[in-house]
Amino acid sequence: MTRRLWGRASSGNVQKAIWALEELALPYEHIEAGGAHGIVGEARYRAMNPNGLVPTLEEDGFVLWESNAILRYLAHAHGGVLALPEEPRDRALIDQWLDWQATAFTPAMRDAFLQLVRVAPEKRNAAVIEASQAAGERCADMLDRHLASTPYVAGETFSIADIAVGCAAHRWLILPFEKAERPHIVAWRDRLAQRSAGSSVLSLPLT
Incomplete structure (x- = not known):
């Protein structure tokens, strides 16, 4: 599985996604983007995330932005220590x-x-x-x-x-x-x- 996380590590929203990925021990490539790193204004990035913000998660062609949506997705899709309760x-x-x-x-x-x-x-x-x-x-x-x-x-x-x-x-x-x-x-x-x-x-x- 190919998994990439786009966003500068100094962003609080990106930090949420990093934390969740690390909790689940999921392998991923972290691409610094936003701020001094640029990238977010480029056409390729805007095609993934039209807001031009970070983070963006890319997983086998599936693209998701908004940090709390990423948290929910990882909890739903990968469970583990982040598995959501049934109740x-x-x-x-x-x-x-x-x-x-x-x-x-x-x-x-x-x-x-x-x-x-x-x-x-x-x-x-x-x-x-x-x-x-x-x-x-x-x-x-x-x-x-x-x-x-x-x-x-x-x-x-x-x-x-x-x-x-x-x-x-x-x-x-x-x-x-x-x-x-x-x-x-x-x-x-x-x-x-x-x-x-x-x-x-x-x-x-x-x-």
Whole structure:
């Protein structure tokens, strides 16, 4: 089977796909794309992913983009440690947290991340950073309270929801500004980092 993952490793969305592929021990070729690596504007790439974004997974001619769709596909197609539960309610909880990461947590912190990591200090907008920080703190507070009563975001078992939310939470925790202590997020992040596939992703710096 030919399997390729397109996208720069510094992308949080690409990191989700890398983590899942590594959890499943699936062989794949990783092609750096996006940002300084280019490629995403080329006609060949746009034919695969018309959004011109990363990641894109190519598997024996089957092409899929959107990071959480890739997580769901890998869980459905390859099972293993990422196998989805049979019980519809348990599966719905995984979907709930995947959607929350994509529609709430990551958008909340995006401006703070861009301003603090990718914008020169003299060009930063303090008001934008403050608003994003406040929105991110609300999400982090909700997640921390949730993790006080469960070892993983969707219940007792590690799942693709932990990969998606874990990548976002890692970025939040290491963003360079003062934030409230979140002991339950930290303990959960540390559990995720004990997984060999998770440790390589959760040790990456912000770029």
